Amino acid sequence: MDANTLAEYSVISLYSAMAVLTLSMLGFVLYLARAATARDDARSGAGVRAVDRELVEARHGAGGGGAEASMPDATDAVSAVPGVAGERHTGDAARAARKAAGPARMFAWLATLLLAAAVIMRGASVHRPPLGNLYEFVTAASLVVMLAFCLWGLRRNVDWLGVFVTAPVLLMLGMAVTLWYTEAAQLLPSLRSYWLVIHVTVATISVGVFTLAAMVTVLYLLADRAEAKAAAGTPGTGMGARLMRVLPRARELERLSYALHVIAFPLWTFTLIAGAIWARQAWASYWNWDPKEVWTFIIWVVYAAYLHARATTGISKQRAAYIALAGFGCIIVNYSIVNMYFVGQHSYSGL
């Protein structure tokens, strides 16, 4: 197979991934909608406890990979209790939610595999790591996000996060194919270095994890607001408020967000250091205050501020979360505006 055919197949694979990802997203939307209803019904019915427990298990997973196996029993237990009003209906709704989540998860896996195929074929068509321009970077970062999400799903149940992962990834891929598409070709001399693999791969993983972390942070802030309202005795009644009840508790979301940031931040620090080592080789100076370097530094400082804020007594977790989101805002600026409009040595986006 020649290079052009491979590059074409890569694009076809990418479009297929997007199609499958759309199905996955719809599945997760359906799951959230149904799970919210199930939970609502459960609250109004008498079988609250059992269903709650079931949903808690569904949400958090009963330890390493056992969630799947334990759930049918729980549902059967609920359905088997005779004479409890509404229990039949409740069991149906919960089961319906799970029914939507299963295919959604499967589609997510399939989309991830297609995405991986697209990335690999792109690399094979040019005999180099497919990380040479913005299109390739965004595709690879999307793959990291999806892979992380799917692998995470093996350990615990993260169906509640599905929509919030698939939707942004779909958006990112859409931008990549429409706005940032660059034809497969060889690299600029300054990119011909093994540091490309080290620096950009780690940056990709880091951005992928930061993206997940940002999603969880947004959910935390929403859940926190919903909980505060509920505590004040004025819980919301809309669809949004109902959705919130499907999510883990705010406290747990916050911890999750912190854990993800704790993984991503050292990776970003490494990106910064590896970039400096490479810059010294390619541009003679390890730090040139190039716009991309400035933004990498700004992102690092903002996330450092987040970790700092979280460790500072007297600064609320919510406020720290907003700093983390500001950091993610900087990442978005870095990969969109800085790449396209600012003149600097990192101008290899191919645009």
Place this chain on the structure above:
Amino acid sequence: MTTVRDRTQAAPTLPRLGPLGWARWAWRQLTSMRTALFLLLLVAIAALPGSIWPQRSINPTRTADYIDAHPKLGPLLDRLGFFEVYASPWFSAIYLLLLISLVGCIVPRTRIHLTQVRARPPRVPANLGRLPAHARVEVDAEPAAAVASLRAAYGRRYRLDVRGETIAAETGYLKESGNLLFHIAVVGVIVGVAAGHIWGWKGDVIVPVGNSFADTMVSYDTLSPGPRADPTQLPPFSFTLDKLDVSFEDQVTGAGQFGQPRDFTAYLTTTAEPGATPVKQVLKVNHPVEMDGATIFLLGNGYAPIVTVKDAHGAIVYSGPTVFLARDNNYTSSGAIKVPAATPKELGFFGNFLPTGVITEHTGPISVFPDVRDPKLALGLYEGVLNPSGQASSVYTLNTKEMTQVKSADGKDVLRLWLSPGETVTLPGDRGSITFDGVTRWAGLSIRHDPARNLTLGSALLALGGLIATLLVRRRRVFARVTPRPHGGSVVEIGALAKADDDGLQDVVDRLAAAVTGAGRLPR
């Protein structure tokens, strides 16, 4: 009335702060976590303008162009330091404050940490049930046996302090060590960067193929030594640029790829010092050549058209390669050929070298591909005084203050020359002729020395190590108290607390409880 009097009496009497008190207060404010956080965010914001506006130290031409294009905003921004953000007083002020805050945080914390590392874990609290994670179990074992099994269950990661039937244990000292290491290493990075600026130097030079370069102050086009670097004591190496290979993308025709550079390779013959054996070395974009005391980097390249200018009698008044600078990605290169030996007046050619030249109506002469496919030289001509009143002028442009543009033979238009290699054109009005002999390439080299490079790199890596340690390690104190039951057996109370939010704390307690009851091993 009395209430009013009461209020005046109750007004808080603030303690008077002497100069020392105020200093202490300022120090406390500066070194607080909140201030550090504020300064961090401020650094991020202050670094921003440097990515938006062109920076003089990086791209002086673009900076000058910007100021020219914005006659109102430009000078104002310039006065505020927006074109030299990272050397501006306000940026320096922020990072210096941050540095002080950093040191002010490191010093006392190191002292406390060193004491704690050497100290025994704190005494067991009276009421273990009040700790965030706790458990109480009754076992049949006698207290001594229970203490022994607890000791074994703690594992090696805890520092134990067993006093009678109580156990105090602490783990995760590495968290604070890593945290301190991170902060100290960040100071190391800042010191390394500063030292590199102070004792380092860098020079840039353009060397045409076939030419040699000796590392002395005068050989450089620009040389920027740090305040403490001695530019008269540069390492005594020299080299010749034997060859420069370049290649550009011509297979892939898509937008953004066609004509992109693919490879630049320079071949050097280097000599470490006068009299030393010459060594052949390959210099590429990502492969600098390390010399003793400096490193040579290949940063740019371009074309130097070779022309011969003769006077009306056929005598050669100028001959050789002239460096032209590339203006765009297709290497449309502009430059000036100055012929002070021309008679009766000095001549100055200006214009473009085009490696693959075309003329279109709306672009004029322009290059459409960066490699030499159809080289053209498009020139105009001035005559007069090249360097009026001894003013220094750029090598790449003409100072036309005391020059007039030469017109074509019919006098209707200015003279425009369009030359292909090997072509000779006679200049109108007995000014002689110009021949475009061919073209050679030049390499833009940067030669640098940063004595603190390894300090900076080492510190950065230590910072990363410290960061990972402090983020992953958990600091925990886990206490246990064993009391005998009246009729045999014992009661074991376990309690734990963590320095930060720690969701694994109850697991630790449960595991210990399980170990002492002999309930087998709990998962993790």
